[in-house]
Amino acid sequence: MKKTLLLLGILVAMTACSGKTVLTSKVDVLSFVNSSGGSQTSGDVNVPGSIRIYVPDADGNILSPDAGLLVDGVPVLQDLYGFAVELKIAVKNTGSSPITASADFRLARAADDANIYDGHDDSSLSHASISLAPGASGTVSLNAVLRQGDPQLDLVNQDGFRIGVELDASGNGDIHYEITSFIVSLQQKPFSLIPDD
């Protein structure tokens, strides 16, 4: 995908060389997870008091924290002007007891290839929770926006970045979850690449 940027370089040079022009990459993360053949975007989980699962799964076990999903080769990766995530998880309490579910979105450095949930080279960008009565459904929405100058933007570099979601559920019963939307947007101003002096 990095190569696409090169191909489109002429286009950008001809049309977008303005101090006000913003290049935006909208990455449909869900399509990449689905195309990898995994089934981590949805599932049924038994909640025996409390449980934590980590998606997208990188180590074959959704119950263990891992390296998440590496996003690289996106046309816009350097000197970011903005970063945003929009994530929606549909959750249904399929059991007979109340369940509380929460989700935490993590952003990590590409080099953080062991555990993006341990606070080293990674950061929590958004957290949300929901309580569901037996048989009830709801949506957990995670939204975060970073702007130029936010230290968390340093986690994104030319090598890409890692993302993942930690889902916590507490109660006694069963839930069905499904990630219905997972979009990451990166923005860059081409003129910001010009040296300041």
Next chain:
Amino acid sequence: MKKLLVAALLMTGGLGLGQGVRSLGMAGLNLPGPWAAPLNPAFAAFPAAGYGPDAGFSLPLGVINLALRPSTSPLYYFSDRARFKNNFDLLAFYDQVSHPYELEINTPSSPREIVFDVSADGVSIRDGSGRPFDLGSYKNGGAGAYQPPKPAFELAIPTGLPGLQFSVGAFFSSGGLGLEPGPNLARDLSRGYLQADSEYRLSAFGSAQAGLTVRLGYAGRMPRLPGLTADLYLGGGVQAFYGLAYADAKLTAITETDSHGAPGPVGYASEVFLVRPGQGSGYGGRLDLGMALDFGDGAFGLGVNNLVGMAQWNGSLRSTDKDGNVLRDGPASRSFGGFNPAVYLNGAYKQPLESGGDILLGADLSYGYGELGTHFGLEYRLAILRLRAGLGYQNGLRVGLGAGVSLPHLSFDAALTTHQAAFSGETVFGIAASIGFAL
């Protein structure tokens, strides 16, 4: 260094190609008169008083924007880097450089946002409004077809013989810049996604030429023919040129997608033909013919430039393939010629008004080098006052409003004019002004 030279030639191609302020005030219309002689050689002998006088020297008002306006001035790069980074717009700069005699009120702007939609299926590109990019529109007007040199200015040398003209001049013009997607890229960008196992090409191109001209012509009023109630003017001329510099360049980005639609390595193929002083030259000539009729209260003209013509440029060609291998690096030439005329038709009618003054109504139609143009305009003349308006089509819709004062030894004219910006097609409003002195 060679690349810099080529880039500089291509970027500044519009310099020196100003249009008279009087004409701009009528949306580009040229009334019958000596000022229209470059389009119809018969007008060289046409009396200036009938539909004139023309405006004086155009003032390069565009320099104000190029020096001071943050969106068009590259000077802020040196004096205020932050302002430059926040405001400079290459498209606005290019458009203002291309119209140096207009102070552009609203400069065109590059897109505010370009969106790459990245998914497992591939990448698509659209602008911030959700429209796919139409790369075909990113071509400057006139790009592509070779046009024989048009002098930016000419110096007339008296011959002492009635009707015989001799002049020397200089030209500096650009064939425009353009961006041309290969058929696969144009098709798939409009569809939204790149395909698997396909080759994609995107070419940027441009050309420019500069040199000196010599022109020998004749224009005169013919003896009144029996039964004809108008004065007939005929004119013709041969213009030869010596070319000092010429460049045409094409840079093509090439990539192939794999079986999953992912682009592979991008290579850049290039082809640069270059003539520069001391390393090559050009020469050529063209024949122009024209006729005009003056009915007293009306006039009509038909001019054909470049009825026959040829141009030859001898320089060097360097081409490389997408892997950077030099395919050719040596002497080469470019030849243009044959029947490739530019036809210009114009007419005007003069209506005296009972309240004083008169109104000149005019229209013109031109076709040449693949471009069609037409303009309609009028000028109201009352004592020293001139008011003008016009509507036309030339690389898009044009509108003009103008005013001036014409004193015995001094004239001042101003025009509010429009043109459509290269690449973006935005309507740009500009102010032009000229001042004239007469002994």
